[in-house]
Amino acid sequence: QVQLVQSGGEVKKPGASVKVSCRASGYTFTNYGISWVRQAPGQGPEWMGWISVYNGDAFYGEKFRDRVTMTRDTSADAAYMELGGLSPDDTALYYCARVRSGSTDDALDIWGQGTLITVSS
Amino acid sequence: DIQMTQSPSTLSASVGDRVTISCRASQNIRSWLAWYQQKPGKAPKLLMYDVSTLQPGVPSRFSGSESETEFTLTISSLQPDDFATYYCQQYSTYSGTFGQGTRVEIK
Numbered sequence: 119q120v121q122l123v124q125s126g127g128e129v130k131k132p133g134a135s136v137k138v139s140c141r142a143s144g145y146t147f148t149n150y151g152i153s154w155v156r157q158a159p160g161q162g163p164e165w166m167g168w169i170s171v172y173n174g175d176a177f178y179g180e181k182f183r184d185r186v187t188m189t190r191d192t193s194a195d196a197a198y199m200e201l202g203g204l205s206p207d208d209t210a211l212y213y214c215a216r217v218r219s220g221s222t223d224d225a226l227d228i229w230g231q232g233t234l235i236t237v238s239s
Numbered sequence: 240d241i242q243m244t245q246s247p248s249t250l251s252a253s254v255g256d257r258v259t260i261s262c263r264a265s266q267n268i269r270s271w272l273a274w275y276q277q278k279p280g281k282a283p284k285l286l287m288y289d290v291s292t293l294q295p296g297v298p299s300r301f302s303g304s305e306s307e308t309e310f311t312l313t314i315s316s317l318q319p320d321d322f323a324t325y326y327c328q329q330y331s332t333y334s335g336t337f338g339q340g341t342r343v344e345i346k
Contacts, residue, residue, distance in 0.1 A: 165337060215282075218288065223331060
């Protein structure tokens with residue numbers, strides 16, 4: 119079936135970086151975009167950005183623009199999100215989600231299970 | 240950045256009630272709006288996109304509408320499985336802002 123499977127949770131120190139992976143299966147990976155969304159405990163989702171799996175173009179939310187990098191490996195059917203300069207405010211569940219089409223302008227129809235990133239000294 | 244203002248934040252209702260949730264965009268997003276349902280410990284689930292197009296498998300008691308920059312999710316007859324938190328999301332112009340959410344709880 120169509121699914122996204124993410125890497126496991128991590129605990130990081132303030133100032134560190136984290137890289138989360140998202141492996142797709144059950145569909146043609148290059149036909150759809152991938153967005154990354156995070157959700158802090160008890161809060162609503164927050165859109166972080168989008169990557170075109172087809173050509174690797176990425177667009178980031180203004181809040182994350184200077185410290186996030188989204189990449190993909192089409193040979194592995196996997197997308198990655200790396201966030202640097204971590205602070206305790208970055209403690210959240212991080213989700214990858216498939217964009218319904220290949221463009222940015224569409225809803226998120228398949229979600230990964232989430233990866234808990236905890237930032238603590 | 241486009242802001243999405245969702246209301247109410249909490250809604251108490253009974254099984255069988257008609258329920259409406261609103262979402263206002265700070266600027267024109269055309270019809271690029273989706274609604275999601277989220278239950279505790281689970282990822283959000285897409286209910287509908289492009290304002291009113293139901294995702295396959297979503298019951299027809301869910302519907303969506305728009306009036307300029309005001310969007311509405313309606314559940315025609317609330318069922319036990321519908322008690323959850325609902326989020327709107329705009330996906331225009333290389334961004335994807337979510338609303339703050341509406342928790343639908345049992346009255």
